[in-house]
Amino acid sequence: MEIRHGGEVCTPTAPKTRQTLALLLFRANQAVDTSAVIDELWCDNPPRSSMTTMQTYIYQLRKLFSRVTGEDTQQKILVSQPPGYCLRISEDQLDAKVFERLATEGRELLATGHVEQASRKLHEALKLWRGRTLADVSAGRLLEGHIVHLEELRITTLELRCHADLQLGAHRELVPELRSLVTEYPLNEWFHGQLITALHHAGRRGEALQAYQNLRRVLDTELGIEPSIALQSLQRDLLAEPRLPASSRAGRPLSLRGPAAGTNGRASAA
Structure with a gap:
């Protein structure tokens, strides 16, 4: 999280104040109930002084806004609005x-x-x-x-x-990014499918098949399942592609059906 005003970074440093501001930002221009702020800050174990302490964090935010925008402006940014507070931006x-x-x-x-x-x-x-x-x-x-x-x-x-x-047609250009994405989201079959497709269109069928085997191994190890029917069909298409004589391979355009329907279901959460 970063708050800027006129080129100046003015993000609060105190952890609970930052947390309070983050909640207000996500619910910008909506009244946030004081009980919701307390719930966010302390969950099921709020201290007896939770209301007073929470009001202190609101005061610190108003003081920050006053310093960077001026007293008159800050009064219009973070306002008391029943049943709580509203950040107006x-x-x-x-x-x-x-x-x-x-x-x-x-x-x-x-x-x-x-x-x-x-x-x-x-x-x-x-x-x-x-x-x-x-x-x-x-x-x-x-x-x-x-x-x-x-x-x-x-x-x-x-x-x-x-x-x-x-x-x-940016197949070659996307390969590095897609490799990074399947590493970051190893259970997202859609990203794996696009990597396989991009590698094949880039003339790297062997790597495309290896990418499929990598996905199959991850799914089996993590979830005990096989890749989707659409991806299995994509693998079969790659395996069935005829091998050309060496003299006729150079310069031959590659063709492959577009991304198979139904491969965009995600098995991973952010």
Whole structure:
């Protein structure tokens, strides 16, 4: 989490104050019940002084806003609003909201066949990420729910962007990223399927088959299951491709059916 104003980084450093601000940010422009803030900070074991202590964190945030934006402005940012508090900011001030908007626009463009525009929009959305959601904030159960939602949206956006780039013929360029993604999300069969497809279109059939075997080994070891029917069909297509004489291999364009339907079910959570 990083808060900036006029080029100045002004993120609070106290852990509980950061946690309080994170919850208010995720629920920006909504009234957050004081009981929800207490639940986030202490779960089922709040101290007797929880209300007073929570109010201290709100005071610290207001003091911070007053220092960087001025007394008059801060009174309009973090306001008391029954049954709790509301952080008032415009959506274009919050990267998470900008990301969600760009991701939605990219998905709609892709669905209507505007692949190049979709790719640009999805690339723009993903550039806003600097790492895991709230990696530097201690999250309680309320924040955990928001984090899972945003991480799932990031994975979906990655899938859409990869799909768009593959449609544009960027098979070789995507191989390194897809290798990284299957390492980060080893149970996500969709990423494995795109890696296999990209390797094959890049003329690396042997590596494509090895990538399938890697997936099969991971699924068997972790879950005791086989790859999906669609991926098994993709492997059979690779194995059935005729071997050409050496004299006719060079320069021959590769062909393979597009990503098989039904391979985008994810078995991993963010």
